[in-house]
Amino acid sequence: MTAPSRPPAVSKTLYRWQRAPLAEHLHALMPQWAGQALDISSQDLASNASFVNYVRHHRFTDPCTGQPVEVVEKSIRKVALLGSQEARFHREAGMLAGSTQFRYPACLGVIETPWESLIFSEFVRGKPPRMQAIARQLALGIAELEQLSHAHLQAQPLAKAPLLWSMDFFRPWFLLRPRFNFARCMPGLAQLGREDARFASLAQRFEAFIPLTRQLAREARRSPRCFSHMDYLRKNLFVDKGQLHLIDWSEVKVGRVGFDGGAYLGSLFRRKDMAMYLAAQDDFINAYREALPPHFATEQALRNMRYVFLLTALFHCLRPETLDEYRERERMPLLREKYDYLLGLVATDATSL
Template structure:
């Protein structure tokens, strides 16, 4: 920040929690602006580079005007991005607020996601041909994204077969879940042909804050050039894992209704909901089948609820 050049700053710093891939650290800095005497709070995130390539989050923050005109979400201002050969340093405003109950903000999220998809689609359409390689590298369907565990539920099926041998309630489910392989491949092929947009892909409680009724969205570590509907699937998939079935179904209905109404005329509603279903299945299947989730439900003596969720997912395969 040029106005602070050469001036002494008494900075206090605190490390913040982060489990994102390739993140070295996230720090919250506080100091007093010597020019105005007002307190300043800044978040610094260090993301290590692989083969000297900058992070997709840094590329996102360098995209000027992408989020201009947003009214449903508030985003922390990016103060600057500094690139070194080994890391990307991202400096943003610190956001204060209350973490929301995720099922209670379904309608707000639907409106915000529909707006973000419209803004992101328009921004991508306006980019010059010279940016095509950069946007291609950030596309959701690149192998470096699709090979990640969270998009590969099939690797959890041997564990489900083992669970079936230990608990009769889960016997034979691994064979039944094999149907999702061809189903998700079919949905993926359809999604590839749908309109592109910017997708946040990480709608967790730690990334959302409510302040005076306004919803703030932070942390773009999972940002991608996705497709319309992807963000809704990411939100509902995470919610499905964490909530009882009745709570999830009520929030899903509220979200889908509001999302349909808010979706821009440039998008096909049924196509968007098909894409939502695709990412929901990828997210929900992985989170519900992975060994850590099974261990969590077993420890809390809620295996009956887990079996109920498995049955719900299997019913989706037939509709």
């Protein structure tokens, strides 16, 4: 991993009317390089998120130290001149400076134009982890992220309230997204029940999740706020010498304590068989219970975890693409097993997730 000399402690945001050549942006962010030529070689990195124009890896030599520098530039398209969540998050990222669990690549700064946000951060090297194997480490990292970001939010002046309000998970621009609306998939499940006797009348039983998730949402809204990353995928994590590096804040929100655990377990549930999932879930929850500071009510955090777990798992397991995929791979018995597991949660307390 290589960072430029003296990376800023807190990322800065600069405003420009239009984009300039790359070297000009780098000079603006790192004034100690002013007047010095930068010989930059660049390469595109694979990215999929909507609104991301590109992600690029730039290499050059630090003119002050002669050391190699590797920087990632992420360009995010703006809608109606509104900045991305990710760029907004980087303005607050100094709050994570004291982290001991996760490592976060240093952010050199953000350039905002009316049309895009350009985020410059340190390039990280490492291996993508096996997601079920890092449950414990993730639990410790998430508990720390929640603790640090909660304290940061508590300390924010009133003037910041509108910005933080707009980033809250419970705003309609997030809640209306398909991924948080499994109820829309119910007709597809009813159809599956008509075609395949193993799935008959399941749609009716899944209806119970609609009032249940509403109730969990009502409770979560009133619980402690924190920043939630919400995107614990293999491609967003790197392991290097036992350290976990977390990148990609494109799904970040002002969430609630417990949400990130639900996001991780929800995406694990989608990808793994039940035995592997259940073992990782146990590891995660045991470590998370221990790591969560006492001033957060553990039972409420676990209910919040269940809320996001259910939203994520139900959406992924019920959507038509998933039904097609399991059908094609002749894995319908596994899908049925996952449905049984989910249906079993209707009657159990969230704290035994």
